[in-house]
Amino acid sequence: MTAKVLHAMxxxxxxxxxxxxxxxxxxxxxxxxxxxxxxxxAEIFEQEEGVKVLHVNMEREIALKRDLDxxxxxxxxxxxxxxxxxxxxxxxxxLIVSLAAYFCRVPVRIYNVLGLRLETTDGIKRQILxxxxxxxxxxxxxxxxxxxxxxxxxxxxxIAPAEKIRILGHGSVNGFDLERFEWNEDMKGKVEKKxxxxxxxxxxxVIGSMGRITKDKGIDxxxxxxxxxxxxxxxxxxxxxGDYESADAVSEWTRETITDHxxxxxxxxxxxxxxxxxxxxxxxxxxxxxxxxxxSAEAALAGIPVIAADVTGARDxxxxxxxxxxxxxxxxRDVLEKLDKLISDPELREALGAAGREWVRQNFSNEVLWEExxxxxxxxxxxxxxxxxxxx
Numbered sequence: 363m364t365a366k367v368l369h370a371m372x373x374x375x376x377x378x379x380x381x382x383x384x385x386x387x388x389x390x391x392x393x394x395x396x397x398x399x400x401x402x403x404a405e406i407f408e409q410e411e412g413v414k415v416l417h418v419n420m421e422r423e424i425a426l427k428r429d430l431d432x433x434x435x436x437x438x439x440x441x442x443x444x445x446x447x448x449x450x451x452x453x454x455x456x457l458i459v460s461l462a463a464y465f466c467r468v469p470v471r472i473y474n475v476l477g478l479r480l481e482t483t484d485g486i487k488r489q490i491l492x493x494x495x496x497x498x499x500x501x502x503x504x505x506x507x508x509x510x511x512x513x514x515x516x517x518x519x520x521i522a523p524a525e526k527i528r529i530l531g532h533g534s535v536n537g538f539d540l541e542r543f544e545w546n547e548d549m550k551g552k553v554e555k556k557x558x559x560x561x562x563x564x565x566x567x568v569i570g571s572m573g574r575i576t577k578d579k580g581i582d583x584x585x586x587x588x589x590x591x592x593x594x595x596x597x598x599x600x601x602x603x604g605d606y607e608s609a610d611a612v613s614e615w616t617r618e619t620i621t622d623h624x625x626x627x628x629x630x631x632x633x634x635x636x637x638x639x640x641x642x643x644x645x646x647x648x649x650x651x652x653x654x655x656x657x658s659a660e661a662a663l664a665g666i667p668v669i670a671a672d673v674t675g676a677r678d679x680x681x682x683x684x685x686x687x688x689x690x691x692x693x694x695r696d697v698l699e700k701l702d703k704l705i706s707d708p709e710l711r712e713a714l715g716a717a718g719r720e721w722v723r724q725n726f727s728n729e730v731l732w733e734e735x736x737x738x739x740x741x742x743x744x745x746x747x748x749x750x751x752x753x754x
Contacts, residue, residue, distance in 0.1 A: 365743055366393045368445040370459040372420045372452040374401025378633070379451075379476070379535045379656070385411045386732045392739065397439065397459065406633075416443070420454050423609060424490060429458060436462035447739055449506075450498075451476045451535070453491075457498045464501035470742045473502035475527075476535055477653030478515060481674060482578050495521045504742055508654040509533040509678040530734040533678055534654045537728030542636050543663040552637040560627050566599045567705060570642030570666070572635055572657040573649075575602065575620075576610040580648025580671060580691065585616045585626075587646070587697050592625055595705055603638050605631045639664035644704050644711060647676060648691060655679040659726055662686070662718035667711050669700050685718030 369384055371377055377398060384394045396411075398404060399419045408415045418435040421428050436459050440448065450459035451474035463471040480491035499505055499522040507513035507527050517524045531537070557564065569588060573579050581602070588600040602620060606612070620628050632638060635657075639645075645661035645668045652675025658668050659679045668686035670676045680686040687700045704711050 364391060364393045365447060365739070366395075366443065366445040367447045367449065367739065368395055368397055368416075368440065368443060368459075370397040370448065370450040370455045372399060372422055372455040374398045374404035374407070374415075375631075376452050377403060377407040377415070381407075381411070381536065382539065382728055383536050383732055383735065384413045387736065387739070388413060390736050395443065395445075397436070398455070418458075420458055422454055424487075429454075432458050433462055437465055440466040440468065446470060446743065447472065449474055450502075453477075453479050453494070453498075457494045460498045460501040469746045470504065470739075471502045472504045472506060472742070473498050474506045474508075474535075475512060475516060475653065476508055477512065477651065477675060478519070479651075480519075481515070481651040492519065492521070495519070499526075503746060504528065506530065506738075507533075508535050509652075509675045511674045511678055512653050515674050528738065530738060531730050532725040534659065534726050534731060535656065537726050537731035538656075538659060538663060538722065540663065540723055540727055543639070543660070545640065545665070549637060549640060553640045556637060556641055560599075562599070566597050567595065568599045568601050568642045568644075569701070570639065570645045570661065571600070571602045571604070571647075572638065572645075572661070573604045575604045575606045575612055577612055578610050578650050579604075580650060581612050582616045583648045583691075583694070583697065584646050585612075585619050587648075587694070587701060588626070589619060589623065590698065591701055591705065592623075594702075598625060598705070600626045601629070601638065601641060602626065603629045603632055603635060635660070636664070639666065642666050644669065644701075645686075646697075646701065647671065647679075648689075648697065649673060649676050650691065652676045658686075659722050662715070662722045665715040665719045667704055667714035667718060669697070669704070680718060681721060684714070685721050686714055 388394050394413050396415045400417045404415045420432045440462050447470040448463040448468045449472040450456045456473050460473050480488050505522050505527045507529050513527050571584050575581050592598045639661050645666050647658045647670040651673050655676040658670050661668050668680050671691035672688040682688040689700050690696045
């Protein structure tokens, strides 16, 4: 009998985090469908992945009435689909879909923890988010964590015991498609076209940032550090790729500086970010918290050194001093010193970048993670069939 898997994410755009994974599981004998809110990327994902995408609209922020509506809608979908495995990732889907799967008595209920939003909150909001995480974890039969430091946080916060949590391989959400990052003639053409569009000659030294433009991602600190260093290094450029978000918005000064500074280039969210990494000479990742810092590993695959905040999830994406540098996210001086070190030493940039590319290639290919996921699903099914059999 074919096992039916329902893979859930809060918003359609998040499905890109598992590109290739669902199609691979289908090819290995699982019957796979996705569940997410309505969105333009859902149709693209459905066509590329070859799996059906079901829709239940879910709010990313706390919205009690709409959350209850989403819960009941999820229950209806799960009752109709009768999956053997529900894998719910991203915070709101983790809560709503895991809870719905619990009420529907789905045999294997996996809460795939991709990060903890509560880490950068306080007060009543932190308590609400912590309670939501505990409910999601209690509703699940199994938990996945996408990095060792995230697992440690889950345990320390009392969300779930260590024995309930598994990390696949060395971590990450989906691993990485190594071929996408190859420096070939096609990639060279894409990069040169972008460079010409920006009016760059190749003499510039480009600091890169990729991801949502929010306080949580450290964009305020990134822009501040760049503007200070640009005064000393006029050839510096800052390339920011990502969309602004109204929730957790950056300061007005940061937004105005990104718009007005002649040495800053801003591009909106990109379905294919790889050419932009290849435009960068070093990558700055001052996030406040992550599950696993995908953009940091992607930058390494493009052969550029990474400076990352020493916080949950980000610290697992590099080897400090070997493939890049970890910095104290609360120390502006530490950030400036590490940046200046790499700006001033092209040989060090090249050495760290080469080491980072090799390290990520060896440890985080998506084929390795997909194999781990396949085995994990099969083991979960065997374990639950044994437990349910004993309970009958």
